[in-house]
Amino acid sequence: MSLGEHHYSLTVQWTGNLGQGTSSYRGYSRDHDIVIPGLPVLKGSADPTFHGDRERYNPEQLLLAALAQCHMLSFLHVAVRHGVVVTDYQDDATGVMRLNRDGSGQFESVTLNPRVTVADAAHVDLAEQLHREANAVCFIARSVNFPVHHSPVTVVA
DSSP: OOSOOOOOOOEEEEOOOOSSTTSSTTSSOOOEEEEOTTSOOEEEOOOGGGTOOTTSBOHHHHHHHHHHHHHHHHHHHHHHHTTOOEEEEEEOOEEEEEEOTTSOEEEEEEEEOEEEEESOGGGHHHHHHHHHHHHHHOTTGGGOSSOEEEOOEEEEO
16 A cells, blocks of 8 residues: 655656757767756766766766665665664665577676664664665665666675
8 A cells, every 4th residue: 555656757858969860870969957946957868878078977876876866865874763873874886787699688696785884783684684674665765677686785884
């Protein structure tokens, strides 16, 4: 049973017409802007492998960032519920995407590597266990069709 719907919207505006539109595969830029009212514009492009601009965010990076952000926010939430005081959190997340012969592709897995600092040494084991609970409530992890693995490290402040 749903507790309510939340709606999100944004605008993706292609800015890569170099004058000839998509008249050839290499004749246009993959650059685009992601516009969300009231927020700074995200400058997007394709991965450099696909003729994108390495100075801009690509969709694959943003998907990985969304998973890492969601897990962190979910983890902090469950930590509060369990009385675990977190004083620092960093995640060096990685993802594996496989390309297919037909030009399609998909993510096969993501591994989150959160390094969590807790205030109390007695909470180290509990903090490690809370990653499973955080994954179970993370909206983004629940929405993808590939495994999201966790390799956490917990240290004491």
